[in-house]
Amino acid sequence: MTSILQIVVGGLLQGGVFAIAALGFSLVFRVTNVVNLSQGAFCVLGAMGMYYFQVNFGWPILPASIAAVVCATTFCLLVGAFTFVPAVSRLPSSSALVLTAGLLTFFTGITLVVWGNQPYALPPFSGEAPLVIGTLRIPSQGIWLAAISTAMILGLWLLLQKTTLGRALRACAENPAAARLMGIDLRAMILLSFGLAAMIGAIGGVLVAPVMSLQFDSGQFFTISGFIAVAIGGMGSFAGSIVGGILLGVAEQFAAYYVSSLFANTLALLLLLGVLVLRPAGLFPSGPQRRSDVRDEGRIHRAVVRLPARRGLAFAVILLGVLAVVPALPMPSGLLESLVISLILYIAVLGLDVLMGYAGQVSLGHAGFMAVGGYCAAILATSYGWPPFAAVVAAVILSVLCALLLALATGRLRGHYLALATLTFGLLIDSLAVGLVDLTGGPSGLVGVPAFEVAGFSFNTPMRMYYLTLALAAILVLGLEGGMRLGFGRALKAVRSDQLAAAALGVNVSRVKIAALCIAAALASLSGSLYAFSFHFLSPEMVETTRSFEMIAMLVLGGEGTLIGGLFGSLALTLLPTLVQDLAVFKTAVEGALLVVIFLFMPEGIFGRLVIWLNKIPSHGTAIAYAKAKL
Amino acid sequence: MTVSALECRSVSKIFGGVLAVDDVSLTVPSGSVSALIGPNGAGKTTLFNVTTNLFAPTSGEVSFFGKNVAGLSSHHIAALGVIRTFQTARVFPGMTTIENILSGAHLHVRTSVASQMLWSRTARQEERCLTEKADAVLDMIGLGHARDVAATDLPIGAQKLVEVVRALMAKPKLLLLDEPAAGLNDRETAELAVFLRAICDAGTSIIVVEHNMSLVMEVADLVFVLDAGRLIASGAPQDIQRDPKVIEAYLSRPEGQIA
Numbered sequence: 001m002t003s004i005l006q007i008v009v010g011g012l013l014q015g016g017v018f019a020i021a022a023l024g025f026s027l028v029f030r031v032t033n034v035v036n037l038s039q040g041a042f043c044v045l046g047a048m049g050m051y052y053f054q055v056n057f058g059w060p061i062l063p064a065s066i067a068a069v070v071c072a073t074t075f076c077l078l079v080g081a082f083t084f085v086p087a088v089s090r091l092p093s094s095s096a097l098v099l100t101a102g103l104l105t106f107f108t109g110i111t112l113v114v115w116g117n118q119p120y121a122l123p124p125f126s127g128e129a130p131l132v133i134g135t136l137r138i139p140s141q142g143i144w145l146a147a148i149s150t151a152m153i154l155g156l157w158l159l160l161q162k163t164t165l166g167r168a169l170r171a172c173a174e175n176p177a178a179a180r181l182m183g184i185d186l187r188a189m190i191l192l193s194f195g196l197a198a199m200i201g202a203i204g205g206v207l208v209a210p211v212m213s214l215q216f217d218s219g220q221f222f223t224i225s226g227f228i229a230v231a232i233g234g235m236g237s238f239a240g241s242i243v244g245g246i247l248l249g250v251a252e253q254f255a256a257y258y259v260s261s262l263f264a265n266t267l268a269l270l271l272l273l274g275v276l277v278l279r280p281a282g283l284f285p286s287g288p289q290r291r292s293d294v295r296d297e298g299r300i301h302r303a304v305v306r307l308p309a310r311r312g313l314a315f316a317v318i319l320l321g322v323l324a325v326v327p328a329l330p331m332p333s334g335l336l337e338s339l340v341i342s343l344i345l346y347i348a349v350l351g352l353d354v355l356m357g358y359a360g361q362v363s364l365g366h367a368g369f370m371a372v373g374g375y376c377a378a379i380l381a382t383s384y385g386w387p388p389f390a391a392v393v394a395a396v397i398l399s400v401l402c403a404l405l406l407a408l409a410t411g412r413l414r415g416h417y418l419a420l421a422t423l424t425f426g427l428l429i430d431s432l433a434v435g436l437v438d439l440t441g442g443p444s445g446l447v448g449v450p451a452f453e454v455a456g457f458s459f460n461t462p463m464r465m466y467y468l469t470l471a472l473a474a475i476l477v478l479g480l481e482g483g484m485r486l487g488f489g490r491a492l493k494a495v496r497s498d499q500l501a502a503a504a505l506g507v508n509v510s511r512v513k514i515a516a517l518c519i520a521a522a523l524a525s526l527s528g529s530l531y532a533f534s535f536h537f538l539s540p541e542m543v544e545t546t547r548s549f550e551m552i553a554m555l556v557l558g559g560e561g562t563l564i565g566g567l568f569g570s571l572a573l574t575l576l577p578t579l580v581q582d583l584a585v586f587k588t589a590v591e592g593a594l595l596v597v598i599f600l601f602m603p604e605g606i607f608g609r610l611v612i613w614l615n616k617i618p619s620h621g622t623a624i625a626y627a628k629a630k631l
Numbered sequence: 632m633t634v635s636a637l638e639c640r641s642v643s644k645i646f647g648g649v650l651a652v653d654d655v656s657l658t659v660p661s662g663s664v665s666a667l668i669g670p671n672g673a674g675k676t677t678l679f680n681v682t683t684n685l686f687a688p689t690s691g692e693v694s695f696f697g698k699n700v701a702g703l704s705s706h707h708i709a710a711l712g713v714i715r716t717f718q719t720a721r722v723f724p725g726m727t728t729i730e731n732i733l734s735g736a737h738l739h740v741r742t743s744v745a746s747q748m749l750w751s752r753t754a755r756q757e758e759r760c761l762t763e764k765a766d767a768v769l770d771m772i773g774l775g776h777a778r779d780v781a782a783t784d785l786p787i788g789a790q791k792l793v794e795v796v797r798a799l800m801a802k803p804k805l806l807l808l809d810e811p812a813a814g815l816n817d818r819e820t821a822e823l824a825v826f827l828r829a830i831c832d833a834g835t836s837i838i839v840v841e842h843n844m845s846l847v848m849e850v851a852d853l854v855f856v857l858d859a860g861r862l863i864a865s866g867a868p869q870d871i872q873r874d875p876k877v878i879e880a881y882l883s884r885p886e887g888q889i890a
Contacts, residue, residue: 306727306779479748486747486758487740494723494734501721504683505801506709506738515744561725 005136007253013142013211015249016149020204021226022233022241023153024197030173030236031193032088035420037100040223041107042201044216045072047209048111049202051120061125069202076198077191079103083596085190094362095599097419098556101364101549102595104223109589111216124210141210148207152200153238169193173236220545224427228272231420234282243283265431272424277409280417305562305608307615315614319564320474327466334578336462342567342574343469344530349554349566350476351523356552357561358484359516360496362419365426366524367547371433372399373525374543375440378449378532388452392529399525400518407514426545433540445539452533465534472530476523477563484563492516493561553595559605568606634697636661636805636836637682642691644674644681651677653860654691659853661696661805664827664837666847666868669857670881675840676718678857679809683708683715695805710738712804716811718840720790722782722797728774731782731793732765735800761800768796772826787814792823805836812843824849848872856880 021039028036049068053059059067087099125144130137160166171179172189180186201222208214225248233244248268255267275282307315327336352366376395380386386394402425410421433440440446451460452468459468483489491512494502499509532538554573559565573594577587598605604612637659644652652674659665667675681688684700693700695713703711714735722731739761742754769775772792777785782793791814798806811827812820820843827850831837841847847854847868854871856864858880864871871877 478750482750482754483744483748486754487737487742488744488747490726490730490734491737493726493730494737497723497725498721500685500705501717501723502734503705504709504715504717505735505797506706506714508706 003257007257008250009136009138009142011250011253012246013139013145013249014253015229015246016142016145017204017208017212017222017245018225018229018248019242019245020149020152020200020207021222022229022245023149023156023238024200024204025226025230026236026238026241027156027200028193028197029230031169032096032190033173034088034093034096034100035227035235036084036103036194036197037097037223037227038084038103038107038219039197039201039226040221041104041111041219042072042076042198043205043208043222044111044214044219045075045107045198046202046205047122047214047218048115048120048205050206050209051115051122054122065203065206068206069199072202072205073195073199076107076202077195079106080194080198081191083600084194085187086600087596088190089187091599094360094419098362098364098552099596099599101552102592102599104219104592105546105549105553106589106592106596108217108219109586109592111219112588113585115216117216119213119215120209121213122209139211141207145207145211148203152203153242156196156200157238165192217546224423224545225268227420227423228268230282231272232275232282234284237282237284240282240284260435263431263435266428266435269424269428269431273409273421273428276417276421276424305559305604305611307611311614316477316564320470323470327463332579335575336466338574338578339571340462340465340469340534341531342570343466343473344527344534345551345554345574346473346567346570347469347476347530348524348527349551349558349570350473350480350563351520351527352551352555353560353563353566354480354484354492354523355516355520356555357565358489358492358496359513360492361513361516362422363517363520364419364423364548364552365429365545366422366520366551367543367545368422368426368429369399369402369521369524370528370531370547371426371429371540371543372402372521372528374528374532374538375433375446376525377529378446378538379439381533382446382449388450388533389454392452392526395529396522396525399521403517403521404514407510407517423545423548426548430540430544433543440540443540445537445542446532447537449532449536449538451536452530459533465530469530472526473567480519480563488515549595550591553591557594557598557605559607559609560603562605562607562611565605565607568610572606634661635659636663636696637838638694638697639678639682640692640694642678642681642688642693644677644686645689646677650860652681652688655857655860655862656691657855657862657865659836659838661836662831662834663852664831664839664850665853665855666851667838667840667855667857668842668844668847668871672859673857673880674860675857676809677860679715679807679840683713683807709801712802713807714798714801714803714805715807716791716794716798716809718809718813720787720794720814722785722790722793724781724783726782727779728782728785728793729762729765729769729778732769732797732800733761735797736761736765738801765800768799772796788816788819791815795826799830799835803835805838806830808837808839808841810840810842812841812846815843817845820846821849 021043024039024042025036028034046068049072050065053064053067054061083099083103087096091099124141126140130139131143160170168184169189169192171182171184172186176186229245229248230241232247233240251271252268255263259267326339348366348370352363355361355363373395376398377391380391380394381388406421406425410418434443451458453459459465491502491507494505494507495509495512503509528543531542550573554569555566557572558567558569573591577584602609635658639655639657642652642655643650655678667678669675680686682693683705684703685705695711698711700708723734726734740757742751742757747754769778774789774793777789782790785793791811795808795811812823815823824846827837851868854866854868855862856871856877863876863880864874
């Protein structure tokens with residue numbers, strides 16, 4: 001009995017942390033209709049600030065925590081003003097969602113650069129001694145946490161319901177266009193909500209730092225837990241955030257106690273997937289919501305970036321030629337291996353491009369399919385002695401089946417809920433890879449994966465892998481280009497830009513989306529298995545959610561909806577840290593910043609820029625015509 | 632007797648207490664151009680949306696060519712040969728004009744995704760054939776020069792025309808046009824009337840929702856008049872123009888006018 005109560009207390013404590021993160025989500029979502037994935041990073045920034053003032057400067061708790069919250073909030077406000085606010089104002093909400101993933105990566109990277117990768121822990125506010133009631137031990141920090149969270153919730157509720165400012169915030173949530181006509185400064189309100197969320201997050205971080213050790217990438221944990229809490233509770237509902245957070249915390253504690261701490265995550269994610277499928281709006285739906293699957297007029301105006309057929313062909317031939325001779329050139333050690341990784345990741349990014357760039361469906365769990373493919377192929381080849389080729393084929397089939405299952409389970413979900421379901425899927429696969437130790441080798445990974453082999457020919461050197469992946473990528477691009485230019489590609493693009501109009505022309509929207517998801521899953525799976533065969537090793541962190549975000553960054557950086565673009569993105573993000581080893585610590589920050597900046601200021605990406613630039617060069621024919629016209 | 636293109640039997644649609652369409656029964660014969668007119672807020676577009684199952688009717692039944700549409704989704708209705716356009720031009724952004732028009736032929740793409748990816752001869756032949764057809768209709772509406780520009784860069788009037796020919800690429804048996812003349816000038820409207828007549832003569836029945844009376848009078852064989860959700864008159868355009876109920880419906884509104 002006592003032990004159950006003790007678990008509940010632990011769950012409440014943990015749930016309080018999740019609830020604070022969830023509260024920030026709800027607030028921003030209410031005002032902007034965007035799920036701000038950078039929420040978790042606010043907690044880490046607050047906690048790190050606290051460490052800085054309390055330990056480095058030796059300040060007492062109260063001034064140190066105030067200074068930490070003020071500094072973190074100010075920094076987030078500055079970043080938010082130049083990124084989040086313009087994104088919400090002019091990008092469709094699915095792109096804004098991806099942009100916040102970039103912000104999370106950016107904040108994580110900044111924390112890594114400033115505070116390094118060691119874990120930090122702080123002393124509790126009022127000593128280590130827990131409060132003891134009977135046999136029950138309640139950590140003193142838990143009381144602080146509960147009291148301050150309650151005060152924050154009360155304050156937020158008063159602000160939103162009882163003040164003019166709160167009314168303006170709520171008006172933005174209900175109908176932004178009308179709110180603007182009423183003289184409400186929309187951008188100021190978006191920034192205000194972002195700043196308030198940052199403040200809530202930072203306070204949460206300061207409170208949590210004494211009970212759990214934090215490091216640079218803990219932001220992802222808070223984001224994910226907070227998001228799960230808010231999705232269970234009901235997006236945009238404050239009561240839901242609290243209930244969802246506490247439910248999640250208690251469920252995780254029980255799962256950790258009775259099953260295994262390795263599976264605590266898995267159960268939480270299954271809980272979420274269940275809620276998403278059965279009650280997409282959560283346990284506390286917050287009134288009528290803006291529909292996110294209806295196109296927002298004027299927001300998805302995309303430039304048409306095309307190379308004329310002959311130039312495209314010439315470009316492709318030159319590019320392939322360059323890539324074919326590169327290994328023959330003298331180059332620093334390790335570069336060839338990095339090139340192989342770029343090409344392997346490019347294959348997965350190609351799939352993501354079909355799904356995101358062409359069909360317009362955001363997937364935040366692409367690495368999940370890489371994991372399914374990689375582990376399936378590696379396990380079959382290593383433990384069961386399958387020939388690698390057959391193992392890869394089996395892995396692709398399994399991934400496509402997973403994609404179909406996911407599509408079936410999430411058939412009712414639209415807009416960003418689908419993106420969030422894919423995120424959940426990626427996390428679920430990740431937690432299974434960690435938890436199923438006997439099958440996957442657990443956190444330390446699967447070792448002894450053989451080299452890839454077809455008909456007795458072994459691809460056991462980087463040089464051979466390079467040409468294998470290059471040939472595969474070339475064939476895939478050629479095939480996909482065929483599909484994308486013709487009827488299938490047009491149907492995908494029609495679905496991306498206007499589902500209603502597409503359906504009116506006879507396009508079976510859900511079937512087209514499922515087809516795109518299956519292609520994406522198949523290519524990610526192929527990429528994942530090549531990854532395992534190339535490294536002779538596969539660990540969960542090679543295919544975790546960070547990888548999903550990285551692949552989105554690659555795609556956006558290179559240029560969405562171009563197929564070729566992803567190659568530039570994956571080359572840039574893989575080779576830069578290899579070439580400039582000293583700067584490797586900046587990799588995460590730069591990735592995040594690039595994703596955000598490219599999304600806002602160069603939506604056509606590197607390849608799109610290149611095409612625009614190439615199209616400016618007059619071709620032979622038009623030059624002659626121009627000369628004749630002059631005469 | 633030929634099957635009617637569209638038949639509505641006692642169709643009603645209630646939006647949160649507002650009776651947008653009130654017990655409308657009408658039959659549109661195939662092989663004709665029909666117009667659905669009425670003052671603002673009469674429920675014309677709502678009736679359109681209900682017939683194409685964008686919203687299910689609160690009560691009543693709709694059938695196209697004798698086939699009841701209850702429970703069918705938009706793409707099923709399109710597959711019946713009933714293609715609609717929208718009140719605001721909805722060309723696909725991020726696609727060129729020619730791609731927009733080609734996407735209308737979706738139902739007639741016979742080659743599989745796999746065969747498209749393999750660049751098979753049949754897929755390429757089909758594409759060439761569709762492109763020729765698309766270029767032909769593009770020239771027909773005088774937008775051949777705008778073939779490779781982003782469709783959203785065209786003026787609104789041109790976008791509405793692109794939407795009409797995109798719908799035509801689906802080879803519809805029945806074309807539902809929601810205010811095709813909105814945004815067109817007088818000359819363009821007259822051209823549109825000729826164009827619609829030609830489409831009808833080629834075997835496609837047409838129903839237009841329209842405000843522009845000159846277009847309706849010019850092209851419609853049959854006119855249905857809605858007011859406050861009710862069907863108040865139907866018949867040949869000349870008769871409708873003289874119908875006292877119609878005149879009253881239009882005159883009783885400050886902005887209303889007829890002909």
